Structure formats: C-alpha cells, structure tokens
Amino acid sequence: MRAIFAESINPENPLAGLVVGERPDPVEPEGWTTVRVTSSSLNHHDLWSLRGVGLPTDRLPMILGCDAVGIAEDGSRVLVHSVVPDPADPRGYSLLSERHQGTLADRLAIPAGNLVVLPESISDADAAVLPTAWLTAYSMLARGRVKHSDAVLVQGAGGGVATAAVILAHALGKRVYATSRDEAKRERIAALGATALAPGAKLPERVGVVIETVGAATFEHSMKCAAPGGRIVVSGATSGHLASVDLRRIFALQLEILGSSMGTQLELDELVQLVADRGVQPVIDSTFDFADARSAFERLATGDIFGKIVIRH
CATH class of the missing domain: 3.90.180.10 (Medium-chain alcohol dehydrogenases, catalytic domain)
Known part of the structure; x- marks a missing residue:
C-alpha cells in the first residue's frame, strides 16, 4: 500500500528521512480493526518524529501521521482517535506513529474502540484536522x-x-x-x-x-x-x-x-458534535494530493502556515 513514512532520522534535516512509497498492509492485533483512509492532515508532531523525538531508530521504518478520516470495515465513515493506551510510556499512552504505525497510508490498524462515526454534515477535509x-x-x-x-x-x-x-x-x-x-x-x-x-x-x-x-x-x-x-x-x-x-x-x-496534552475519546466525541451542531468551520491552510506529500511537509516545515495542511488519499 502507499504510505508516507520515516526511513531514517535526521535532527538537522528532518525531511531527509521522509519517503513516499510502499509499505506492507497493516496487521490487526486482537481487538483492533482496519480503516481505509480517505483524508489525513499533518502536525508538527510529524516533523518531530523525523527528528527522532519520541521515535527511536529501532522502530523505523515508521508510517507517520496522527490524523485520519476514512471508511471502517462495516462501511461507516469514521474519524480516528490516535491515542492508544501504552503502559510502557510514562504518559500511559502513545500516539499513532510513535509505537504503532500512523495514519498517512492507504490503510491503518487501530483499536476498534478508537473510532468516532462522523455526521454527514462534516466533510472529510474538515474532519481530518480534528483528532490532534x-x-x-x-x-x-x-x-x-x-x-x-x-x-x-x-x-x-x-x-x-x-x-x-x-x-x-x-x-x-x-x-x-x-x-x-x-x-x-x-x-x-x-x-x-x-x-x-x-x-x-x-x-x-x-x-x-x-x-x-x-x-x-x-x-x-x-x-x-x-x-x-x-x-x-x-x-x-x-x-x-x-x-x-x-x-x-x-x-x-x-x-x-x-x-494539557491531546484529549480523550469522550472529548473527541464532544468536539465532533460541537462542530456539527454549531456549523464550526475549521481553517485549512492548504490541501495536497497524496503523491505530493513531500511538498506538504516542506510547507509545514516553513512554519508560515495558517490553519492545517490536509492530505487527500
């Protein structure tokens, strides 16, 4: 499957380790499910990962990304909550792309309880910016x-x-x-x-x-x-x-x-409901096709953005 991943770590030039290429399809542990990703968005967390912050070399290659909206196995349109319980982490959790493969791929594996069904009133692009x-x-x-x-x-x-x-x-x-x-x-x-x-x-x-x-x-x-x-x-x-x-x-x-760091599954449910009920419009800086992901990362790295960068899958 197509994926955007960290192949190597470079603290001084993080994009040097960025690859847009092929990775194996995800394997589901017990209690997990898969999602076909339709849109995702970038976070500065992705650049920190490429610098090696929270991502040691022994976990490479690592698919990047914390945000995704897609289609669940039952056909429902869902938003992914990327916080995964992790007793080995001092925080008690890790984010997708830290220990488990991330969202910037055609498919991802996620605990079945980490999915929020999306109202039709929220577009894929708007939904993709919400989880982080x-x-x-x-x-x-x-x-x-x-x-x-x-x-x-x-x-x-x-x-x-x-x-x-x-x-x-x-x-x-x-x-x-x-x-x-x-x-x-x-x-x-x-x-x-x-x-x-x-x-x-x-x-x-x-x-x-x-x-x-x-x-x-x-x-x-x-x-x-x-x-x-x-x-x-x-x-x-x-x-x-x-x-x-x-x-x-x-x-x-x-x-x-x-x-404060990230948020709970309940808070993500509440956020989705607030966005739907009040017609809240997230600010999107720019949108890139999956194949042009390097350009999206280059824009993120400039720091000169307003709002979020979305990737179309």
Missing part, C-alpha cells in the same frame, strides 16, 4: 473550565492548536483575544471573531483562561493577563520551555497553571 490539533485545543479549553469564564486569551494564533482554540472559544460565545507577531495573521485571526493583538499588548480586561502554546516568549504576558483565579493551560513551548514564573503573582492571584 483541534482535540488538543478543545481539551485545553475544557481543562481551563472555559464555561466559567467570559474571556479567553490565545497566545501565538496562526498555528493549528491556537487557531482551533480561537474558533472554538468564539463558537462557545466567549470574548477572544489572540496574539500573533505577523500582521497578516492578525488580520485573519480578527476575521475569525477574535480581537487580534501584537505579542505583549495590554488587553482591555483580564481573562479567565489563557491558551499557551508558545512558552518562554509569552508566558510572563500570559500571567499578567490572567484574572484572579484564572487558568493558564499549557500544551506547547515553541519559543522555549524554560519560562520565568513570578511565584508572587501565582499565589497572590491564586492562578492555576495546567498542563
């Missing part, structure tokens, strides 16, 4: 108890998780503030319903929830923007993981700093 970045954003808002807050700040909007958080928070009726260094991205963020600001800008109010994926460059600003009792939810650190934290502000304002 959008699920992470939804879970972050849930961990931040967004229903108890009127306003949300999203740092570094433009990437998949942050852009999803802007759209979802707006769909939930919250006042949304979002930062970006790029003026053109700020204009696009504003069109999604947020008040777009330059990094470090003063907000007109303090917020109950801060969505933080940037890290060291924005964390001080995140703390200053959090209202008393506010929650700063962290799922990434693209600008550096060693942030300075003023502990006086933490205890004086009774702030909470919460870590």
